[in-house]
Amino acid sequence: MAENNVENLKKIREAVSQDLLGGRIDLLLGWEKGHYWWQSRPLFARTEEDLEKLTWDSFCAINLSRYLLDELKDFQKVGVLVKGCDARAFNRLLQDNMVVRDRVTLYGLPCPGMLDYDRLAEVAEAAPEGIIEQNGKVTIKTADGEKSADRDDLLADKCRDCIYPDPVVYDQLLLSPVGKKEAPEKFTAIEKLEEMSAEERYSYWEKELSRCLRCYACRQACPFCSCRECFVEQQNPRWQGRAYQASENFMFHLVRAYHGAGRCIDCGECERACPVDIPLQELNRKLTKDINQLYGDYEAGLDAELEPPLLTYRPDDPAAFSEK
Amino acid sequence: MPRTGVFLCHCGSNIAGTVNIDQTIEASRNFPGVVHVDEYRYLCSEMGQDIIKKAIEDNNLDRVVVGTCSPRMHENTFRKAAAEAGLNPYLLEVANIREHCSWVHKDMEEGTPKAIALLRAAAAKVALNEALEAPKLEVEKRALVIGGGIAGIQAALDIAEAGYPVDIVEREPSIGGRMAQLEKTFPTLDCSACILTPKMVEAAQHPNINLITYAEVEEVNGFVGQFDVKIKQKARYVDPVKCTGCGICWEKCPAKAPSEFEMGLAKRKSIYVPFAQAVPMVPVIDKETCLYFRKGRCQICEKECPPQAIDYEQQDEIIERRYGAIVVATGFDQMDPSIYGEYGYGQHPDILTGLEFERLFNASGPTGGKVVRLSDGKPPKKVVFIQCVGSRDKARGMNYCSKICCMFTAKQAILLKEKLPDAKSYVFYIDVRTAGKGYEEFQRRAAEEYDVAYLRGQVGKIFPEGDHLVVHGVDSLSGKVVDIKADMVVLSAASIARADAPELGRKIGINTDSYNFFNEAHPKLKPVETHTAGIFIAGACQTPKDIPDTVAQASAAAVKAVGLLSKEMLQGEACTAEVDEAECSGCLHCVAVCPYTAIDAKEIEERYGDGTLKRTVAEVNPALCQGCGSCSAICRSGSINQKGFSNEQILAEVDAICLQR
Ligand SMILES: Cc1cc2nc3c(=O)[nH]c(=O)nc-3n(C[C@H](O)[C@H](O)[C@H](O)COP(=O)(O)OP(=O)(O)OC[C@H]3O[C@@H](n4cnc5c(N)ncnc54)[C@H](O)[C@@H]3O)c2cc1C
Ligand code: SF4
């Protein structure tokens, strides 16, 4: 990305500024540099001046589609830059009747995968101070010098198992497609969990979930969480106790996972957002795997026209119950 | 605080045998809100109900819990009793102690604590119950009968005679069903057509009956009293008003196709009526084989038809109509016995099914009423009947007994002897089953007066040898191997459900059993009702049966339908779903899962900032809602709640059970 970063960014900016200045969109959702060089945060651009801040680099991991939930209340026409996962998230919102298709312009950005600061630090074995990208290699600069590594080894967790880096829905595709990818490891962690005994599995999750701060960052980042009032906050009935203890944490995460059954688009935003690194994607993927097994392969978010398995009825639907 | 009364039933010794009544009653006293407890041997009896009524009045109870059998059994009984004592009936909850404790646990050790837990849950739930009012619904005073066999005809005649209009939707071009294919009928040997045709004509001429033949039900919406049905009238390409049924068209038509009515044993024309006594006597054009439709040339029927009734431009039509009640009478099929390779069905023209053989006796059948071999046209000397082909066969066929085969085999053997006095019949059977008035006598006559040899045993193989079929079997009574050089073999293929029964069941909202026959609501006490109110079943679509049983069931279904149509108003569902618009995000997943299409999207306007914002929410049509709860289960935010089963109530139940542990 880095080599033609400047050129790509120019292309993107040209396309969106035409639309923003021409009034075809009232707001553009993109990314701008954050506090640190290894963070790109959402940009809400309304003017040419705002667009100056637009960025497209290896740290634009944040899924922008979800911001539509709020922005469409204030703006009539919104443009969004969508990577593969943002586009699938958009389909999720579309299927959930949360967005109006013709009020949104989607600018497709085929995505090479985003880099992760922790991975950089791990590989560099020191605090990274900057990177240079060239030909699929990344040179990490640290106080002690430089370290080079394959770009693929530095990808954020959420990008490692990505199958659809190209947007599956868009109005304009701004860059050239990178192609479908393989993700043979996608369900490996789940298979391991399934092999555990019920007790082992319980203590695994007890350990993981006991760290949960109940900050609800996972929910806030998630494109399938679009309830007006989440069950955890409802007073009547009170589904969720307030105590920060394993059983309450279980309640929150398991119910949330069930709410995503057949709906999770596997963007990994929950896990990326989690400040205490709970492997939340495992819960979602387990349900995805079960649903695929029960009702045939279905990839949520790929096609907004395809009815989700739990919203359709076929006479030969199995009624099996999995105990794992 | 509510004032709740808890009443525990012994159900004779059903409950009392596995639940310690005293202990349970004592525990119930301490549930929150409980001010009165009592127990009785049979709460559902008049005495029992009086105990509840009196306690409500004496103790000023405003909530009641009864610990009895399943609510499916007696919820209504107790609700009525509560209402008689002045309590809103929906302020009563049933804890299912009998089925959930007594029938699943062996001793008091297990049964008692569970009974206490269930009562505690019910008491916690009932505290949150609200008084509900069941809506009153109108009844469309018209019935629909699906299937025009003898079952459908009889049901329609009875409903019509009671004064209500009724439509019969029949898939084939004529009504009549299987009975029209039969020659004579056991046990009295009356000619089938002679007793059926008058009924067919009566149905056609009855001012209250409207025949919709060559048509199928496409869609059923709505509910008891108000079923909205879409019927597809297939194009006949003949104008039924102009057609006089003169028969010139099918006489002149040059194109032929296998006759469905004769099960392929004879040909019919491309424009045809299925059989000579068809009602209505209006032909249809089979587009697949018609020369004009296939090649664009011919039109002979159009030229020849005196009243110019042929209309190639006719299109399928959708008829939409509302009905108060539906009777399903779609009958049965015979199994294709070719899966039994050893019997060679389909490989030799002289191996037939019972229904095919029946047609050989019929004067208008494929052989003009001569019983002959289809291979060479010679009359058979020896005919072997094989029973239970596909019936009572767990491994390859159906577990059940098809019920009619022993009798129609005896009938056909008798008819054979009457036609061909030299012919000899052999019947291989497992058991001969002839329960029914005059049935045993009829079968004995076959054996004793008509020289029919009954061989108990099974046939292992049938193979051709010269111009014979060797039937190789074992007579299990003598233990001897028997080889019979037969001229013809007749297989009593199992009676099975119509292939499309499950699909039809889904369209109309009734279910099928594991063999695809339609399920009755109760095997003993509700044999013509289904689990869907207002939909009844009759005839062989429920399970194989003979004509007398079919007709009896059809009249029973008609009475049920008439009983419904004669009501001024029906009570609707009180426990309908409700949307909390403030919470509803408008995802409309509930719309997708509602089996009764009771939910729609609705636009609302809401304050936002200084202005307003339009957004979508779900809206339940309480007249359509049947209170199934599917929507409430799919709604992630708990924004759609079923009255009487609200999320609060269910959580209260869960809490009550968990807290006790
Ligand atoms: C070989 C044989 C001999 C028999 N002999 C005797 C006998 O001697 N005496 C006796 O009492 N019984 C006899 N029976 C049994 C008798 O045939 C049945 O009891 C009787 O036909 C059952 O009537 P029914 O109306 O339930 O079903 P059917 O006769 O099957 O009629 C059902 C009707 O529904 C129509 N239909 C089916 N599906 C649809 C749909 N989806 N939409 C619209 N219409 C539909 C069909 O076209 C048909 O017209 C014999 C059966 C067989 C196989
Ligand atoms: S009631 Fe629930 S399921 Fe139905 S539209 Fe509203 S939020 Fe969605």
Ligand code: SF4
């Ligand atoms: S309870 Fe809900 S899903 Fe069931 S019928 Fe009523 S509205 Fe439809």
